[in-house]
Amino acid sequence: MLSGVLTRTDTGVALAGRSVTLHSRKHGVTAWSTTVKTATTDSTGHYKFTVTPSGSTDYYVEYLANSSTALGTGSSTVTVS
Amino acid sequence: MGQRPGQVDLQVRLDRRHHRQLAGQGVRRRQRGWTSSRATLATTLKGKQVKFRFRLQSDGLDLASSAYGWWVDGVSVNSCVKAPLAPPSVAISGHHRTATLTWGAADVNGGDAIKAYAVYVNAPGQTPVRTTLAATARSYTFSGLTDKVGYTFKIQAENASGLYSPYVTKALIGTG
Numbered sequence: 001m002l003s004g005v006l007t008r009t010d011t012g013v014a015l016a017g018r019s020v021t022l023h024s025r026k027h028g029v030t031a032w033s034t035t036v037k038t039a040t041t042d043s044t045g046h047y048k049f050t051v052t053p054s055g056s057t058d059y060y061v062e063y064l065a066n067s068s069t070a071l072g073t074g075s076s077t078v079t080v081s
Numbered sequence: 082m083g084q085r086p087g088q089v090d091l092q093v094r095l096d097r098r099h100h101r102q103l104a105g106q107g108v109r110r111r112q113r114g115w116t117s118s119r120a121t122l123a124t125t126l127k128g129k130q131v132k133f134r135f136r137l138q139s140d141g142l143d144l145a146s147s148a149y150g151w152w153v154d155g156v157s158v159n160s161c162v163k164a165p166l167a168p169p170s171v172a173i174s175g176h177h178r179t180a181t182l183t184w185g186a187a188d189v190n191g192g193d194a195i196k197a198y199a200v201y202v203n204a205p206g207q208t209p210v211r212t213t214l215a216a217t218a219r220s221y222t223f224s225g226l227t228d229k230v231g232y233t234f235k236i237q238a239e240n241a242s243g244l245y246s247p248y249v250t251k252a253l254i255g256t257g
Contacts (some may be wrong), residue, residue, distance in 0.1 A: 009255040072177030073256045
């Protein structure tokens with residue numbers, strides 16, 4: 001399972017009800033897959049994805065925002081072997 | 082009022098008083114009355130004091146000049162151009178590492194055509210970065226924004242007289 005929390009960086013307040021996407025690629029490959037998973041942050045800003053990697057796989061989570069109040073952000077890349 | 086930016090209308094009246102002083106210099110009675118002139122001032126004179134001087138000539142020769150104590154009457158400065166109002170309907174949309182600012186035409190232009198829009202992006206503690214856009218522009222996308230940082234965005238309109246509207250400011254919070 002991959003999980004994290006989305007917050008405002010100025011106040012640290014959690015952002016609930018925001019859509020985040022999980023990107024993946026085979027480790028060692030440059031391009032990210034066009035297939036993504038989507039989750040919504042809960043009332044405490046947390047999100048989670050259940051993944052079943054076949055082989056070593058890179059993941060990162062992106063918040064696109066598309067908002068009149070916030071900018072998006074991206075997580076660091078994690079590799080699951 | 083019919084003037085273009087920087088235009089000034091000047092009127093001078095040659096009356097009986099002046100006529101007596103100019104007696105014997107070729108000025109005839111029927112030359113009394115008002116005359117006018119229109120001058121266009123360079124925009125570089127904005128904010129500076131300007132003196133106007135009339136010369137009365139006959140056959141290419143100076144008969145009199147206001148520079149030598151002669152009277153200049155009825156000088157009227159009719160520059161009507163003001164700063165435009167801020168563009169309406171300004172909105173911001175934040176994305177991942179980009180933001181798009183949109184706005185409507187600044188139709189209250191202060192009396193002179195809108196020449197450009199200036200948009201600014203500003204991260205906390207940094208100098209705002211300005212981009213100048215054509216008068217036809219209605220949106221601009223700021224790219225290369227940094228994750229986890231909040232930004233402020235501003236826009237103002239500029240008319241052809243070089244006068245700027247007030248800013249419209251929008252802000253986007255950073256997320257992480």
